Amino acid sequence: MLTQEERWYFDLKGYMVVRQAVPDEDVRAMRKQMEIWFEADRNGVAFHPPVRTNHTPNKPWWIYNVHYDNEVFQRLTINREILRVTRGLTMNKPRLYDVVANRLTKETDEIELHGGFTGGFREPHVGYQVANEEIFCSFINVAISLVDVPAGAGFVCIPGSHKSNFQYPEDITVNHGPPTVANIAAAAGDVIFFAPITRHGARRWTEDDPRMTVFMRFIHAAQFHAQDDGHWPPFEKQKTRLSQAVYQLEQRDHGQRQALYDLMAQQDEQKGAG
Amino acid sequence: MEMEYPHSGIRIDSTLTEQEKWYFDLHGFLVLRQAVSPEVLKELQDIVHGWLGSKPDLMPIPVTLNHLEHGAVIQHPQYGHSAFERLAQHPPILRILMGLMWNRPRLFISGIQVQKKRPADRDAVMHKDHSGFEFPPGFRNPHNDYQASGGKIYCNFVNASIALADVPPNMGFACVPGSHKSEVKCPSTIKMMDDDSPAITFPLNAGDCIIFSPNLIHGTKPWGADHDRITVFNRYQFSFYFNENSGYPIETHRDKISEEQYELESVGVEEKSVVHRLLEAL
Numbered sequence: 001m002l003t004q005e006e007r008w009y010f011d012l013k014g015y016m017v018v019r020q021a022v023p024d025e026d027v028r029a030m031r032k033q034m035e036i037w038f039e040a041d042r043n044g045v046a047f048h049p050p051v052r053t054n055h056t057p058n059k060p061w062w063i064y065n066v067h068y069d070n071e072v073f074q075r076l077t078i079n080r081e082i083l084r085v086t087r088g089l090t091m092n093k094p095r096l097y098d099v100v101a102n103r104l105t106k107e108t109d110e111i112e113l114h115g116g117f118t119g120g121f122r123e124p125h126v127g128y129q130v131a132n133e134e135i136f137c138s139f140i141n142v143a144i145s146l147v148d149v150p151a152g153a154g155f156v157c158i159p160g161s162h163k164s165n166f167q168y169p170e171d172i173t174v175n176h177g178p179p180t181v182a183n184i185a186a187a188a189g190d191v192i193f194f195a196p197i198t199r200h201g202a203r204r205w206t207e208d209d210p211r212m213t214v215f216m217r218f219i220h221a222a223q224f225h226a227q228d229d230g231h232w233p234p235f236e237k238q239k240t241r242l243s244q245a246v247y248q249l250e251q252r253d254h255g256q257r258q259a260l261y262d263l264m265a266q267q268d269e270q271k272g273a274g
Numbered sequence: 275m276e277m278e279y280p281h282s283g284i285r286i287d288s289t290l291t292e293q294e295k296w297y298f299d300l301h302g303f304l305v306l307r308q309a310v311s312p313e314v315l316k317e318l319q320d321i322v323h324g325w326l327g328s329k330p331d332l333m334p335i336p337v338t339l340n341h342l343e344h345g346a347v348i349q350h351p352q353y354g355h356s357a358f359e360r361l362a363q364h365p366p367i368l369r370i371l372m373g374l375m376w377n378r379p380r381l382f383i384s385g386i387q388v389q390k391k392r393p394a395d396r397d398a399v400m401h402k403d404h405s406g407f408e409f410p411p412g413f414r415n416p417h418n419d420y421q422a423s424g425g426k427i428y429c430n431f432v433n434a435s436i437a438l439a440d441v442p443p444n445m446g447f448a449c450v451p452g453s454h455k456s457e458v459k460c461p462s463t464i465k466m467m468d469d470d471s472p473a474i475t476f477p478l479n480a481g482d483c484i485i486f487s488p489n490l491i492h493g494t495k496p497w498g499a500d501h502d503r504i505t506v507f508n509r510y511q512f513s514f515y516f517n518e519n520s521g522y523p524i525e526t527h528r529d530k531i532s533e534e535q536y537e538l539e540s541v542g543v544e545e546k547s548v549v550h551r552l553l554e555a556l
Contacts, residue, residue, distance in 0.1 A: 004461045011458040012450065012472065119425075130457035133412070158300070160452030165422035166296040179301060179451045179474055 002088035002135070010089070010137075011130055014162030014198030015184075021081035022144060022189040029072045030101075031146045031188075034212050037063055038103055050235045058109045060102040065233065066214070067099050068241050076214060077246050080267045082142055085193050086218045087264065089137040095221035096249045097232050101146075101214045106205050110174050113156075113181075116199030117164040125219070126197045128162050138220040141200075143192040146212040151185040154211065155192055157200035158182075174201040221253035288426055289556055290373030298374065298429075299422055302454035302490040305476060309366050309483035310436060314357070319438050319480070321355050322348070322386055322504055336527045345502070348386040353530040358384065362508050363538060363548045367434050369556070370485050371510050374429040377549050380513035381539050382522050386438075389446075389503035394496045396467045400448070403431065403488030411459040418489045420454050429454075430512035434485050438504040441478040446503055448473040449492035456491070466493050513542055 002010070010016045038061060041053045050065040067074040076082070077096055086094035127138040143155060156174045159182050172180060183203065184192060194200060196217075205211045219225065225232065234242070234250035242250075248257035288295070298304050310318070325348055330339045337354035340347045351358040361367075362381050371379045405417035421428045435447060450472045453460070466473045475495055476484055486492065488509075497503045523531070523539040531539075534547045545553075 004459070005463060008456065008458040008461055008464070009472075012452050012456055133458055135458070160300050160455070163452075163455050164296065165299045165427075166292065166425070169293050169296055180297075 001084050001092070006085070006088070007133065007135055010193070011135060013159040013182075014128075015157055015159070015192060015194035015200075016085070017184060017186065018081050018085060018191045018193070019187065020189050021191040022076065022079060024189060026072050026075065027146055027189045030070075030076070030214065031212055033066075033070055033072065034063070034101060034103055034146065037066075050233070050238055058107065060104040060108055060111075062100055062102050064100045065235070066101050067246065068235065068238050073099070073101075073214070074242060074246055076144065077216060077249060078243075078263060079191075080271065082144075082191060082216070083264060083267060084271070085191075086140055086142065089135055089140050089193070090218065090220045091134075091136055093221040093253050094140075094218040094249070095252060096216060096246075097219055097225060098217035099214070099233070101212065103210050103212050104205055105210050106207070108205060110204040111202040113158070113168075113172065113174055113199050113201040115196045116158065116161050116168045117166070117197060119167040123197075125223070126195070128195055128197060136220075137195050138223060139196050140218045141194050141196050142216040142218065143194070144214040144216070145186040145188055145190050145192075146214065147188050147207075147209065149184075149186040149211065150206065151183060153203050153206040154184065154186065155200065155202055156181050156183045157194060157198050159198070162195040162198040168199055174203050221251070221257075225252075287377075287553075288373050289369045289377070289553070290427070294370070294373070295422075295425070295427060298485075298487075299427060301451040302420075303449060303451070303484055303486035304370060305478075306366060306370065306483040306485065308479070308481050310361070310364065310481040312481065314361075315438065315481045317357050318361065318506070319504070321351075321357060322388075322438060325351075325354070326388065334530075336524055336530075344390045344392040344497070346388040348388075350384060350524065351386055351506070352384055352535060353524060353527050356532070358506070359531055359535045361436065361506060362535065365552055365555070367436070367483055367485065367508075368548065368552055371432055371434065372549055372552065374427050374432050374485075375510065375512045376426070376428060377545065377553065378513040379432075379510040379538070379546075379549070380515070380522075380541060381508060382511050383507075383509045385507050387503075387505050387507060389494070389497040389505075391498060391500060392496050394467065394498070396465075398466050398493060398496065400450070400464075400466045400473060400491045400493035402453075402491055403433075405431065415489070418487075420487055420489050428512075429487050429489075430515055431488055432485060432510050433488050434483060434508045434510065436483045436506040436508070437478040437480050438506060439480050439501055441476065441503065442499050443477045444475050445495045445498050446475060446478070446505075447484060447486075447492065448475045448495050449486060449490045450474075451490075453491040454487040454489040460491055464491075466495065513540075513546070515541070
């Protein structure tokens with residue numbers, strides 16, 4: 001599912017980018033919907049659970065579980081390129097457990113570097129292994145940019161830190177330069193995949209128009225959720241708002257996810273034909 | 275904390291700072307700015323320029339000079355002038371080497387490379403050093419190993435590259451940071467000279483030093499400056515390691531180097547004098 005270049009690059013850096021993975025019309029539709037939700041939230045409109053929002057001063061505005069309320073966001077969760085990469089990193093068993101979008105402006109604080117190895121034992125829920133030229137990454141973050149992100153702003157990470165053997169120094173910030181800190185410019189529709197153990201953050205936004213990003217988090221579908229506490233999908237009461245394939249993508253895998261398997265097979269055929 | 279291993283006699287109290295360990299583990303290299311003082315640098319430059327102006331058969335044996343199409347190579351300079359012996363033992367550089375190989379460095383080859391201006395070669399390739407036997411992908415080459423455990427690094431092959439001339443951006447030594455820990459075979463499509471190449475270069479001032487694992491994917495970008503690139507490459511391996519390169523010390527010219535240098539170039543179990551002295555000083 002992953003090319004040799006993609007496997008080599010992800011192993012080396014702990015992240016990779018797929019350019020133009022999301023169709024322009026979907027990006028535009030999501031951007032428009034984000035503004036509608038943002039205005040609604042400002043006006044005190046209540047959202048239908050499990051959709052909810054969160055905003056504190058100088059921090060990004062967040063909206064959760066958007067795919068339960070909008071079919072374009074739901075389509076994004078099963079985007080062929082996103083599933084191809086997450087399948088390739090999870091031994092073909094991705095489980096979607098978080099979908100959240102944010103909107104931020106020049107007034108929003110930078111997002112400090114976080115994640116990364118702190119020494120001692122390794123957290124099994126954010127595992128990273130390679131064997132026989134194949135990668136197993138048990139937890140993957142996916143960031144889909146809905147706007148163009150110029151160089152100097154947006155996502156940063158410490159490439160290679162997913163394999164660090166030593167505690168990161170605290171004095172390295174999002175504003176350090178390469179090679180220690182990499183800043184990834186992105187166009188709307190580009191997707192950044194990264195292991196959360198890769199230390200990462202975001203620089204302060206520099207543009208007049210707001211930055212909007214959708215984050216999806218995947219774990220290996222056969223493993224237990226580190227925080228399986230009822231706050232994460234699938235939301236059984238609202239499951240009828242999802243397609244069967246998306247509902248199954250959110251479930252642990254007991255061999256029961258036939259609709260998802262069928263979708264993946266269909267996507268593989270389309271990819272082969274394409 | 276000092277760790278004692280009585281069966282091997284190793285003291286591996288690390289001479290690296292925590293930040294140096296993290297950085298080398300992450301990238302596979304460290305850059306020491308102004309590792310060599312201006313006075314020492316001037317002396318080294320004068321010696322090299324003198325040799326380059328000499329005829330190969332007039333070089334002080336066993337030092338060799340070979341002129342190439344776009345440069346020159348001088349081998350075994352420490353046997354021709356003690357300034358290069360002092361460079362091989364230079365405490366700021368030796369401290370890093372000691373920290374990377376459990377305080378058991380052995381200098382196993384030393385040379386000076388001179389690069390002259392030449393047209394860019396888009397097909398210039400990168401490589402990992404393999405010391406004469408290339409291991410298949412998926413295996414770790416014991417000749418060029420990298421491990422980290424218990425807050426220590428074991429890197430049994432390290433190259434110290436000391437610039438004797440300024441290096442402008444986008445030329446000279448290039449490497450792919452982090453590739454010393456790559457576990458997936460590098461695709462043949464990865465090129466050093468491509469615009470989106472993951473290889474980086476290092477603008478340097480004369481006197482700066484890059485210490486790197488030759489298990490990094492690395493190469494040399496074509497030289498584009500008017501002045502020559504002059505670099506000393508001192509390669510060290512773990513001193514307990516078997517002598518897979520039998521060149522050093524050169525027994526027939528043992529009288530050209532000091533006892534301490536002879537020891538530094540020898541395979542050995544014991545803590546070497548230069549190492550002991552530096553450990554005591556630290």
